[in-house]
Amino acid sequence: MMKRIIPALSLMLAAVCGGSAQEVSTDMARHDFFYAGQSKQRRMFIVKDGQVSWAYQDQLKKGEISDAVLMTDGHILVAHQYGVAEVTQDQQTVWSYAAPEGTEIHTIQPIGRTHVVFVQNGHPAKVVVMEIPACRIVREFAVPVSEKGSVHGQFRNARLTSRGTLLIANMGMGCIHEYNSNGQEIDRWGGMLPWSVQEMPKTGHLLITGRKGHIQEINRQGQTVWEMNTTAYGVTQPQKTVRLKDGGHIINNWYNEWNKEPMDTANAPVQAIEVDKDGRLVWQLKAWKNPDLGPSTTIQLTDEAVDRDRLFFGEFNAQSPGSSPATANPSAIPPLRNPI
Numbered sequence: 001m002m003k004r005i006i007p008a009l010s011l012m013l014a015a016v017c018g019g020s021a022q023e024v025s026t027d028m029a030r031h032d033f034f035y036a037g038q039s040k041q042r043r044m045f046i047v048k049d050g051q052v053s054w055a056y057q058d059q060l061k062k063g064e065i066s067d068a069v070l071m072t073d074g075h076i077l078v079a080h081q082y083g084v085a086e087v088t089q090d091q092q093t094v095w096s097y098a099a100p101e102g103t104e105i106h107t108i109q110p111i112g113r114t115h116v117v118f119v120q121n122g123h124p125a126k127v128v129v130m131e132i133p134a135c136r137i138v139r140e141f142a143v144p145v146s147e148k149g150s151v152h153g154q155f156r157n158a159r160l161t162s163r164g165t166l167l168i169a170n171m172g173m174g175c176i177h178e179y180n181s182n183g184q185e186i187d188r189w190g191g192m193l194p195w196s197v198q199e200m201p202k203t204g205h206l207l208i209t210g211r212k213g214h215i216q217e218i219n220r221q222g223q224t225v226w227e228m229n230t231t232a233y234g235v236t237q238p239q240k241t242v243r244l245k246d247g248g249h250i251i252n253n254w255y256n257e258w259n260k261e262p263m264d265t266a267n268a269p270v271q272a273i274e275v276d277k278d279g280r281l282v283w284q285l286k287a288w289k290n291p292d293l294g295p296s297t298t299i300q301l302t303d304e305a306v307d308r309d310r311l312f313f314g315e316f317n318a319q320s321p322g323s324s325p326a327t328a329n330p331s332a333i334p335p336l337r338n339p340i
Helices: 009-016
Strands: 033-036 041-047 051-058 065-068 076-079 085-087 091-097 102-110 115-121 123-131 136-143 157-161 166-170 175-181 185-190 194-199 206-210 216-217 225-231 239-241 249-252 274-277 280-283 297-300
Touching: 065 102, 076 102, 085 102, 085 115, 102 123, 115 136, 115 157, 136 175, 166 194, 175 194, 185 194, 206 239, 239 297, 249 297, 280 297
Parallel strands: 102 157
Antiparallel strands: 033 041, 033 297, 041 051, 065 076, 076 085, 085 091, 102 115, 115 123, 123 136, 157 166, 166 175, 175 185, 194 206, 206 216, 216 225, 239 249, 249 274, 274 280
16 A cells, blocks of 8 residues: 655644744754765765865866765775765775776765775666776676766666665656666666666665655665655755664755855755654755755764665675574565566
């Protein structure tokens, strides 16, 4: 049975418009988080106790940060359109890889300590498994794209699952793919405009953030079990969603710095919001000055840093029998469906 959780309109409007129903916090100390965004400046930040505790700026100033992953060892994987890299918090580059001419890379995931996987936009587009720090490609396979679409508009986000498969948000074709490490497409869900996708712990459901403010959680049969529209909260360009332990959500709101009209600094947009499990707006992030965090694409809570040792892709960093590499409950996740 399909379930939908839609906040009551009066409660939603009261929260958004500053009504008496709910006090909306603007305290940056509400969460400790890692932050990065697609902008003209390639910058990343860690915010703790309401203050910027770490900042990074790439002096090349080319490309945009579409994906960045803070890991438990303190290192950060970053995909910046024209390549991928691993950097440390003392500003050192561990390794870097430039996207081949005519291609772009907007998303990356660690596979243990010796490999990464990323999606390379292009004609053809590819999933690439690369050995690090040597930057040696050890496997690649093609993924479908629209022949009419631009390379830039193909993919922005892919995430590994608890069973060692890769979920890919195909923005250009409006669908989600699931692949195993041998390049076999084992599932596909269509009819959406996905910017990002992630697997939910325990259930194996997919949480999908869409380009026009539509966020939905679907089961593996494609049924919607929860959804919301962020435009009612003034968030018109969400890209990623954080599911909080209390059932609430943090949702980013990207601002396009390439707009012809400059930002109205007196009415600057929010960079992120938090909505509680009942649909009430409880927090807004608006840090465009002292500090200026810039546009928002990635917000990752620091206490949810990724343990690279627990991520695997098929035989790459394969887990020993009986180990539990991820937080999802395998018994609660349906078996893989037949190949496409």
